[in-house]
Amino acid sequence: GAVVSQHPSRVICKSGTSVKIECRSLDFQATTMFWYRQFPKQSLMLMATSNEGSKATYEQGVEKDKFLINHASLTLSTLTVTSAHPEDSSFYICSARTGAPNTEAFFGQGTRLTVV
Amino acid sequence: RKEVEQDPGPFNVPEGATVAFNCTYSNSASQSFFWYRQDCRKEPKLLMSVYSSGNEDGRFTAQLNRASQYISLLIRDSKLSDSATYLCVVNGDGGFKTIFGAGTRLFVKA
Numbered sequence: 001g002a003v004v005s006q007h008p009s010r011v012i013c014k015s016g017t018s019v020k021i022e023c024r025s026l027d028f029q030a031t032t033m034f035w036y037r038q039f040p041k042q043s044l045m046l047m048a049t050s051n052e053g054s055k056a057t058y059e060q061g062v063e064k065d066k067f068l069i070n071h072a073s074l075t076l077s078t079l080t081v082t083s084a085h086p087e088d089s090s091f092y093i094c095s096a097r098t099g100a101p102n103t104e105a106f107f108g109q110g111t112r113l114t115v116v
Numbered sequence: 117r118k119e120v121e122q123d124p125g126p127f128n129v130p131e132g133a134t135v136a137f138n139c140t141y142s143n144s145a146s147q148s149f150f151w152y153r154q155d156c157r158k159e160p161k162l163l164m165s166v167y168s169s170g171n172e173d174g175r176f177t178a179q180l181n182r183a184s185q186y187i188s189l190l191i192r193d194s195k196l197s198d199s200a201t202y203l204c205v206v207n208g209d210g211g212f213k214t215i216f217g218a219g220t221r222l223f224v225k226a
Contacts, residue, residue, distance in 0.1 A: 032214075034214065043218035043219045044203070044216055044218075093159050095214075097214060099212075100211075101147065101207070102147050102211035103148075103207075104162050104165065104205070105214050106162070107160050109159055110158070112157075
């Protein structure tokens with residue numbers, strides 16, 4: 001299957017700092033990328049959907065000024081957690097798909113963020 | 117009503133058992149369907165696509181019932197390694213909108 005690379009896999013940061021997570025599609029053009037958050041033993045929660053070159057569409061309850069998403073190219077999307085707090089500690093996962101309809105999405109390996 | 121709904125489980129089954137999960141979707145215009153598997157602390161991975169004619173891959177069988185708007189996943193002869201969360205995925209909006217169910221947890225015990 002297609003490869004989506006997410007970096008970093010783990011990050012520990014101090015409260016109040018910002019953290020950037022990268023999601024790259026390595027062998028296909030990712031027209032659409034999704035960002036999810038997952039707390040322990042809970043299901044994936046969609047945070048936002050981004051289409052290349054457009055502003056991201058955020059799900060209800062997700063603060064767009066706190067979780068900045070940039071999808072400037074067909075192979076790269078970034079999620080920046082701004083002014084991180086301990087409650088932002090979670091597993092963040094991206095997924096990507098092409099612009100063709102009815103295709104599957106492929107996931108990055110996830111980023112485990114710990115805010116101390 | 118959620119667009120995609122799954123029984124969260126957990127399903128606790130012995131090795132060798134047959135277990136089935138259903139997933140219902142609300143948008144009758146949904147066009148494509150998939151099952152993903154997620155292991156603990158890992159990313160979801162595509163398990164199989166679900167075709168109108170059904171799809172079988174070894175011990176796994178996926179079926180689509182458009183009239184009742186659900187997809188199913190059947191696992192035969194369960195193995196310990198089948199323990200995971202199974203997510204159903206539905207593509208709507210002309211096939212461009214990807215919606216994940218919350219997942220069904222399966223524990224296979226010796």
